[in-house]
Structure formats: structure tokens, C-alpha cells
Amino acid sequence: QKEVEQNSGPLSVPEGAIASLNCTYSDRGSQSFFWYRQYSGKSPELIMFIYSNGDKEDGRFTAQLNKASQYVSLLIRDSQPSDSATYLCAVNTGFQKLVFGTGTRLLVSP
Amino acid sequence: GAVVSQHPSWVICKSGTSVKIECRSLDFQATTMFWYRQFPKQSLMLMATSNEGSKATYEQGVEKDKFLINHASLTLSTLTVTSAHPEDSSFYICSANRDRGRGDTQYFGPGTRLTVL
Numbered sequence: 001q002k003e004v005e006q007n008s009g010p011l012s013v014p015e016g017a018i019a020s021l022n023c024t025y026s027d028r029g030s031q032s033f034f035w036y037r038q039y040s041g042k043s044p045e046l047i048m049f050i051y052s053n054g055d056k057e058d059g060r061f062t063a064q065l066n067k068a069s070q071y072v073s074l075l076i077r078d079s080q081p082s083d084s085a086t087y088l089c090a091v092n093t094g095f096q097k098l099v100f101g102t103g104t105r106l107l108v109s110p
Numbered sequence: 111g112a113v114v115s116q117h118p119s120w121v122i123c124k125s126g127t128s129v130k131i132e133c134r135s136l137d138f139q140a141t142t143m144f145w146y147r148q149f150p151k152q153s154l155m156l157m158a159t160s161n162e163g164s165k166a167t168y169e170q171g172v173e174k175d176k177f178l179i180n181h182a183s184l185t186l187s188t189l190t191v192t193s194a195h196p197e198d199s200s201f202y203i204c205s206a207n208r209d210r211g212r213g214d215t216q217y218f219g220p221g222t223r224l225t226v227l
Binding site for chain 2: 031032034036041042043044045046049051088090092096097098100102103
């Protein structure tokens with residue numbers, strides 16, 4: 001069983017809509033959770049991190065964490081075509097390295 | 111922010127030569143850095159964890175004698191691909207851990223695209 005699971009997509013949303021990206025993880029001892037964005041041919045870029053249950057907002061992005069359900073999500077409001085990328089969910093299980101999901105490809109159409 | 115640089119950004123070499131890639135944390139000290147490899151349309155694959163002043167920890171299946179890692183200072187880790195072959199052609203990405211007070215946050219460099227002819 002994969003430790004961090006994401007739907008590979010593509011998730012297609014129209015410009016201006018809310019994109020909802022989801023991630024589940026298997027290790028209940030996981031401490032911190034991250035969302036990275038990766039454009040094609042580029043390296044991952046950190047968007048958000050979250051440690052506590054609930055919501056964390058940063059501009060158009062909101063990360064949501066539910067440790068009881070072992071679920072973390074990323075909402076992108078007012079989606080733009082420039083948001084089209086692969087979004088990687090990553091989990092720190094208490095060791096130095098992160099466990100990454102395989103990523104969800106988001107396509108925002110004009 | 112936290113800036114991580116890599117050099118070179120791309121390199122083309124002949125089969126059998128060795129290539130060194132540098133990873134630097136520019137505005138913070140990183141006791142731990144990581145090296146990843148990514149093939150086209152595939153996921154990130156962690157190759158090794160590099161700790162300053164100690165030997166790197168390699169993931170299963172990664173040849174430590176082929177991919178030499180040195181983390182000589184708190185801001186610099188290097189990956190040397192020895193005797194490179196065409197199958198080593200890939201996108202190599204480093205990252206560095208920065209302690210934000212509630213655990214580490216990992217920041218990525220821009221990557222190095224290696225092409226072995």
C-alpha cells in the first residue's frame with residue numbers, strides 16, 4: 001500500500017473555478033504536510049505546509065488537514081491557466097525525508 | 111524565503127565521463143540535503159539523503175559507487191555521476207531541509223538536466 005496517495009488526474013477545471021486536490025496518507029504518526037507545485041520540466045516549488053488540523057489559507061490557496069481521517073487537501077480559488085501543473089502532496093512521517101505522492105495533474109482551461 | 115541553487119542547470123557529456131553537480135543553500139544552513147532523479151513523465155525518485163559531515167544514506171537500488179555524494183559544508187552538497195552512461199540521462203534535483211521551528215521544510219533546487227551521449 002502506497003504511503004501517500006493522490007489521484008493522478010488530470011483534474012480539469014474552467015478558469016475562475018475552485019480546484020480541489022486531495023491526498024490521503026497511511027502513517028498516523030505523520031507530523032507535517034506539504035503541497036508542492038511542479039510545472040513540466042521544472043523542479044517542485046513549495047506552495048503550502050500545514051501541521052495542525054483545520055484550514056490554513058495563503059492567498060488563493062487553502063490547505064486543509066484532517067488527521068483523524070488521514071486526509072489533506074489543497075483548494076485553489078479563482079483558478080488560472082497558469083495554475084496548470086502537477087501538484088505533489090508530501091508527508092513527513094517523523095524522519096528527515098518526505099514521502100511524496102505521485103502527484104495530481106491540474107488543467108485549467110481559459 | 112529559502113533559496114537553493116544548482117549548478118550546472120544542464121550538461122551534455124560523453125559516455126564514460128564523470129559529471130559533478132553542485133547544490134547550494136544560499137540563505138540558510140542545511141544539515142540535510144537530498145538528491146532526487148526524475149525521468150520524463152514519472153514521479154520524483156529519492157536517490158539519497160546527504161548529511162553534513164557524514165556519509166550519505168542511499169535508497170534501495172541506488173549504486174553508491176556510481177552516484178558519489180559529498181556534503182562537506184552546511185551549504186553545499188555535490189553529486190558526482192561516475193562513468194555516466196546514456197541510461198543515466200535524467201533530471202537530477204536536489205533539495206535542502208530548513209528548520210522552521212516545527213520541523214523541517216524541504217526546498218528544491220531548480221534541477222540539472224543530464225544528457226549522456
